[in-house]
Amino acid sequence: MEKLIGNKRLKTAVFISGKGTNLLSLIKFSNTKKSPIKIDCVITDTSKAQGLKISKKYNIKSKIINYKKRNLAEKKILYFLNKNQIYFICLAGFMRVLTRNFINNYKGIILNIHPSLLPKYKGLNTHKRAIENNEKFSGCTVHFVNSKIDSGKIILQKKVKIAKKDNPETLSKKVLKQEHILYPKAINKILFNL
Numbered sequence: 001m002e003k004l005i006g007n008k009r010l011k012t013a014v015f016i017s018g019k020g021t022n023l024l025s026l027i028k029f030s031n032t033k034k035s036p037i038k039i040d041c042v043i044t045d046t047s048k049a050q051g052l053k054i055s056k057k058y059n060i061k062s063k064i065i066n067y068k069k070r071n072l073a074e075k076k077i078l079y080f081l082n083k084n085q086i087y088f089i090c091l092a093g094f095m096r097v098l099t100r101n102f103i104n105n106y107k108g109i110i111l112n113i114h115p116s117l118l119p120k121y122k123g124l125n126t127h128k129r130a131i132e133n134n135e136k137f138s139g140c141t142v143h144f145v146n147s148k149i150d151s152g153k154i155i156l157q158k159k160v161k162i163a164k165k166d167n168p169e170t171l172s173k174k175v176l177k178q179e180h181i182l183y184p185k186a187i188n189k190i191l192f193n194l
């Protein structure tokens with residue numbers, strides 16, 4: 001890891017499919033003096049990702065990948081990442097599962113943020129399921145990515161209390177607020193041992 005960083009900040013790609021609020025928090029983090037990463041590009045599987053407006057605003061290049069054929073899509077992404085010497089990937093609401101082949105062929109680090117206290121509630125609709133199960137707490141997790149969905153080694157988690165009146169939307173807002181703090185913290189933890 002040390003070798004990858006050297007004196008330079010790690011060139012990072014953020015993968016998104018939606019709003020990009022985590023993307024925004026990562027950009028803000030990467031623009032701080034002490035950040036170990038530099039957001040070089042944004043990769044998305046859809047031109048409809050609202051987060052593309054954010055990358056544009058901050059002059060970060062973006063690449064829209066046609067995902068009709070997953071293997072081809074992943075090949076294109078790997079080529080793009082290699083060409084741009086990207087050694088760090090932050091998945092931030094990217095709605096595609098990366099294959100084992102992609103993960104094995106990518107030489108850098110891949111992280112993901114998930115809106116639950118893993119290993120609970122892997123996959124989609126985490127807030128709805130947590131509320132339906134009368135959980136007292138939900139939260140978010142940043143973890144390394146392996147080829148099983150939401151299953152890689154956990155780096156950091158943050159608990160969020162579920163209020164009686166919470167619905168999936170209100171809970172999602174509360175958790176997202178914490179996600180924006182947790183992702184940069186997790187990056188510092190693995191790259192600086194903070």
Ligand code: GRF
Pocket residue numbers: 016017018019020021022023051092093094113114115140176179
């Ligand atoms: C977040 O809740 C993240 O945990 C999940 O997808 C959502 C993305 O939100 N993986 P945003 O696009 O960053 O606003």
